[in-house]
Amino acid sequence: EVQMVESGGGLVQPGGSLRLSCAASGFTFSSYWMSWVRQAPGKGLEWVAGMNQDGREKYYVDSVKGRFTISRDNAKYSLYLQMNSLRVEDTAVYYCATSSGWSFGYWGQGTLVTVSS
Amino acid sequence: QSALTQPPSASGSPGQSVTISCTGTSSDVGGYNYVSWYQQHPGKAPKLMIYDVSKRPSGVPDRFSGSKSGNTASLTVSGLQAEDEADYYCCSYAGSNHWVFGGGTKLTVL
Numbered sequence: 001e002v003q004m005v006e007s008g009g010g011l012v013q014p015g016g017s018l019r020l021s022c023a024a025s026g027f028t029f030s031s032y033w034m035s036w037v038r039q040a041p042g043k044g045l046e047w048v049a050g051m052n053q054d055g056r057e058k059y060y061v062d063s064v065k066g067r068f069t070i071s072r073d074n075a076k077y078s079l080y081l082q083m084n085s086l087r088v089e090d091t092a093v094y095y096c097a098t099s100s101g102w103s104f105g106y107w108g109q110g111t112l113v114t115v116s117s
Numbered sequence: 118q119s120a121l122t123q124p125p126s127a128s129g130s131p132g133q134s135v136t137i138s139c140t141g142t143s144s145d146v147g148g149y150n151y152v153s154w155y156q157q158h159p160g161k162a163p164k165l166m167i168y169d170v171s172k173r174p175s176g177v178p179d180r181f182s183g184s185k186s187g188n189t190a191s192l193t194v195s196g197l198q199a200e201d202e203a204d205y206y207c208c209s210y211a212g213s214n215h216w217v218f219g220g221g222t223k224l225t226v227l
Contacts, residue, residue, distance in 0.1 A: 037218075046214070047217065059213070059214040062118070079195070102168070102170035103151070103153035103169070109162050
């Protein structure tokens, strides 16, 4: 059974940092492009960042470029999102998701990041 | 990259059909046959319902169908059931390994 469990969310002040983790199981992690997708409270989904299978290609939505870094450890079946210089508008539930082809096939349950003073 | 445009709400009675639209541009919806749709129940993670415009993943009922014409994609839910009540989001590949989502549509089963 495919399972992805995010962790690392919490309350942080503006300008602060957080590192999210996503632990995957039930599929061959190294064979999948992976992404982070976020959802602000009461709002829609937003693709944030994506990474190819070997970690050499990384892509970001413009609003997080230069502040967020996506990474992965295929040996540990894990995906990460390092978030620096956090802003109030980064407050959201962050989901990790597999990218199967050109869609997002499997999702974790999400982890809430709250940026507030 | 601007979000795709979806109606905020849609509704239908049990057994009826409802169609949700998703409008983008020639740089996303119109430029690629890579539109996907997601169902999200309150407090839950999104679930893939349609991919590559009109393909259904294993386990998704054939009551769900997708199509595209120009810059507008559509999701049709036929034979509405109570459990179909949820938020629905469209998503399109936007080139250069970027994706864009719609704002979401709340589907109510009357």
